[in-house]
Amino acid sequence: MKPSSSLSNDQKLKICHHKAANPSIKQSALANWAMQEFKLSKVPTQGTINNILAKPVKHPELDNVLTNWVLHCQARRVTLSGDLIKEKARQFARQLELGERTPEFSNGWLAKFNIRHGFKAQKSYGESGSADLDAIDRNMPTIKEKLQSYSLQDIYNMDETGLFYRMAPDRTIARRQIEGSKKDKTRLTFVFAADADGSHKLEPLIIGHAQRPRAFNRKVESN
Numbered sequence: 001m002k003p004s005s006s007l008s009n010d011q012k013l014k015i016c017h018h019k020a021a022n023p024s025i026k027q028s029a030l031a032n033w034a035m036q037e038f039k040l041s042k043v044p045t046q047g048t049i050n051n052i053l054a055k056p057v058k059h060p061e062l063d064n065v066l067t068n069w070v071l072h073c074q075a076r077r078v079t080l081s082g083d084l085i086k087e088k089a090r091q092f093a094r095q096l097e098l099g100e101r102t103p104e105f106s107n108g109w110l111a112k113f114n115i116r117h118g119f120k121a122q123k124s125y126g127e128s129g130s131a132d133l134d135a136i137d138r139n140m141p142t143i144k145e146k147l148q149s150y151s152l153q154d155i156y157n158m159d160e161t162g163l164f165y166r167m168a169p170d171r172t173i174a175r176r177q178i179e180g181s182k183k184d185k186t187r188l189t190f191v192f193a194a195d196a197d198g199s200h201k202l203e204p205l206i207i208g209h210a211q212r213p214r215a216f217n218r219k220v221e222s223n
Helices: 009-021 027-038 046-054 060-075 082-095 107-117 133-147
Strands: 120-123 156-164 171-174 187-195 205-207
Touching: 009 027, 009 046, 009 060, 027 046, 060 082, 060 107, 082 107
Parallel strands: none
Antiparallel strands: 120 171, 156 187, 187 205
16 A cells, blocks of 8 residues: 555546545545545545645646656655756656746745655765664664773764765755765865763864875875
């Protein structure tokens, strides 16, 4: 079964047609009909039915292909911006030959598109999509057990951050929060460390790049 939040434009149009053919039907009955007709996992909410009946999508084919494209980018952890979505919509509109019927693709259009499909501005955190989360869960009890024999002043945490001048933005437009993925590491790295109770903070360290890394026996590729 598919969730009610994933209703396609064709299904939304069928809901509108069913309402037109049955003017006296209540929204609760219409929602139950939609759940059975489309084999949904739960009954669509009244807000969902209200939004569908309020104003049908003018260009369902464009709306459908653009929605699928955003979801495809979400699955691949591709960072999207509002301007990028609008530009992709213009490209699809040309391919569909909408001509004079082409929307303006304004910020208002984008806001309605996002609300209609449950897309929101999300932030991808770190590189969790590239980390072995199962291994972290397995080893965390062992780490906590070993730390019990140390005082908080003797437990330090170190992390790094940097200036990523080739990295894509960490904010995207998606239906859910997505994991980050490995990105271009060209950067100037800063290292920060402090003990667990915050009483001691080490001076920040700056890590640069060696012209002749030891890992390559000081041999560098000639330019």
